[in-house]
Each structure stands twice: as structure tokens, then as C-alpha cells.
Amino acid sequence: KRTDPKELSNISILGYGSCGHVYKMEHIPSKTELAVKIMHRTASDEENKRIIMDLDVIIKSYDFPFIVRCIGYFINSTDVWICMELMASCFDKLLKLIQQPIPELVLGKLTFATVTALNYLKEAHGIIHRDVKPSNILIDEYGAIKLCDFGISGVLIESMAKSRNAGCAAYMSPERIEPLDPTRPDYDIRADIWSLGITLIELATNAYPYSNCRSDFDVMSRIVTEDSPKLPAHLTFSANFRSFVDMCLIKKYKERPKYGELMLQPFFVQSRDQPFDVAGWYRDVTSAANDKQRR
Numbered sequence: 563k564r565t566d567p568k569e570l571s572n573i574s575i576l577g578y579g580s581c582g583h584v585y586k587m588e589h590i591p592s593k594t595e596l597a598v599k600i601m602h603r604t605a606s607d608e609e610n611k612r613i614i615m616d617l618d619v620i621i622k623s624y625d626f627p628f629i630v631r632c633i634g635y636f637i638n639s640t641d642v643w644i645c646m647e648l649m650a651s652c653f654d655k656l657l658k659l660i661q662q663p664i665p666e667l668v669l670g671k672l673t674f675a676t677v678t679a680l681n682y683l684k685e686a687h688g689i690i691h692r693d694v695k696p697s698n699i700l701i702d703e704y705g706a707i708k709l710c711d712f713g714i715s716g717v718l719i720e721s722m723a724k725s726r727n728a729g730c731a732a733y734m735s736p737e738r739i740e741p742l743d744p745t746r747p748d749y750d751i752r753a754d755i756w757s758l759g760i761t762l763i764e765l766a767t768n769a770y771p772y773s774n775c776r777s778d779f780d781v782m783s784r785i786v787t788e789d790s791p792k793l794p795a796h797l798t799f800s801a802n803f804r805s806f807v808d809m810c811l812i813k814k815y816k817e818r819p820k821y822g823e824l825m826l827q828p829f830f831v832q833s834r835d836q837p838f839d840v841a842g843w844y845r846d847v848t849s850a851a852n853d854k855q856r857r
């Protein structure tokens with residue numbers, strides 16, 4: 563659906579990203595609050611037509627419980643506005659707010675949601691996400707965990723004004739940094755699985771595994787030269803969680819499992835089938851953190 567920006571009024575800023583800003587806005591006619599991502603771009607009419615076609619497809623098809631819903635968009639020669647359902651927070655902000663590790667049971671639900679969403683994108687739409695990281699995994703007050711920011715950025719890559727797009731260095735897999743054959747870079751969905759592994763370690767320990775790097779270059783050279791990060795032995799995690807993370811972070815991507823295999827792992831199956839009150843947990847940790855900030 564095309565959106566008329568005149569029907570939107572800005573409420574506040576939700577965050578600044580590498581290729582745009584996200585605002586909380588009200589859709590005045592329906593009195594609903596939305597998240598609106600505004601990206602600057604430069605494009606020809608020809609490209610515009612193609613982008614509009616692609617956005618139409620994306621917006622129609624991604625009605626899936628573990629994917630942040632796109633409600634509409636607006637496009638002109640300099641900007642693209644993407645209207646999304648408003649979520650309460652993302653795991654990057656949440657970690658900064660609560661300043662403590664996210665419990666394994668919550669990470670189980672996050673893993674179930676993220677892997678299910680990534681598998682759906684691949685199977686139904688042939689899409690590789692390319693930017694899996696804590697800030698692209700969102701949570702709402704009802705405890706639903708959903709993935710965002712794929713496809714759309716893929717569609718827009720060529721017409722992005724300052725295209726730093728390729729994804730975030732910190733979560734990039736070794737094979738994307740250093741392809742086996744640089745003349746024919748080939749990587750697949752397993753690049754997203756690596757990014758999920760790094761995300762899980764960061765959230766489970768409240769520490770990004772390649773810390774103290776001075777630059778993206780520094781991070782990327784450590785990713786390709788060092789052994790894969792692991793969940794630290796001195797912390798308490800289940801053996802199933804440890805082995806799931808280890809599988810995600812197999813350095814040689816041809817040996818790394820794909821979604822089908824991951825979805826058979828005990829950690830995945832158990833997280834899918836065990837009920838856990840994510841909403842209750844979210845309410846408790848955020849209200850405790852907010853109380854602490856007020857004091």
C-alpha cells in the first residue's frame with residue numbers, strides 16, 4: 563500500500579541506523595502508532611519503477627508471525643519511507659538497558675523465531691537476510707520476537723545514497739570477508755547462521771565476542787584468523803545450547819549446517835516446544851532497569 567506522508571505525524575526518534583533513521587509516528591486517520599524507517603537515496607525513474615514493484619511484492623508476502631509486519635511505504639526521488647508495526651524494543655537496546663545476560667530460555671525463543679523466519683524467507687522468497695544482528699531482532703509487549711530489515715534493504719542496495727550496505731562487519735561470516743575464490747564470491751544462507759551464532763554469544767554473555775577492536779578492519783581480520791568464539795566454559799549453559807552455538811559458528815561454511823539441520827537440533831526443538839513467558843520476563847527486566855535508572 564502506498565502511504566501518504568501527510569497522514570503521518572512524528573512522535574519521536576526510535577534509532578539511527580547506518581542507512582536511515584527510524585521514527586515513531588502516528589497514522590492520523592487510524593490513530594495507530596507505527597515505526598517509520600526513512601532512507602535517503604538517489605535513483606532514476608527506471609529504478610524507481612523496479613523498486614516500487616519489488617516493494618509491492620515484499621509488503622504483500624511477508625505476513626508471517628516471526629517477521630515485523632510492513633504496513634505500507636512512500637517513495638520519492640530522494641527518500642523511501644517504510645511503515646512497520648511498532649515493536650517495544652530490539653535486543654541491542656534491551657541488552658544496553660538491562661546490562662545483564664539474556665537468559666537461555668529467552669534465547670531459545672529468539673532462536674526459534676529467528677531460524678523459523680530466516681528459513682521462511684529462504685524457502686518462500688529465495689532471500690538471504692545478510693544483516694542478522696541484535697538490533698534487527700525485535701520484541702513487543704506480548705513477548706513476540708520478530709526479525710526485521712531484510713529484502714527491502716536488498717532491493718534498495720543499488721540506489722542507496724551512501725551504500726555502506728553490505729551488512730554489519732561485527733556479525734559478518736568468514737566466507738563473506740574472505741571468499742575462497744575472490745573472483746566469484748559465493749556464500750549462502752549459512753552466512754546468516756554465523757551472524758546468529760555471534761548474536762547468541764553476545765546476548766548470552768552481555769559481551770560482544772570480538773571486543774576491543776579499533777576498526778571494522780580489525781574485527782574482520784580477527785574473524786578470519788582466529789578460532790570461532792564459543793560460549794565461555796565458566797558460565798552456566800546447557801550442553802544443547804553450547805552445541806547449537808558451536809554449529810552456527812563452524813568457520814568453514816561448507817561444513818556449517820543449513821536450516822533443515824538446525825531445526826532438528828535438540829536446542830531448537832526444546833525451545834520450540836517448551837512454553838516460556840517471554841512477556842512476563844520482558845516486563846520484569848525492563849521495569850527493574852527503569853526503576854534503577856530513576857533512582
Ligand code: ADP
Nearest residue numbers: 576577578579580584597646647648649652697
Ligand atoms: P540498525 O538496525 O542498524 O541499528 P535501523 O535504522 O534498522 O538501524 O534501526 C534503528 C533502531 O530503530 C533499531 O535499533 C531499533 O531499535 C529501532 N527500530 C527499528 N524498527 C523498529 C520497529 N518496527 N519498532 C520499534 N523500533 C524499531
Ligand code: MG
Nearest residue numbers: 579697698711
Ligand atoms: Mg535495523
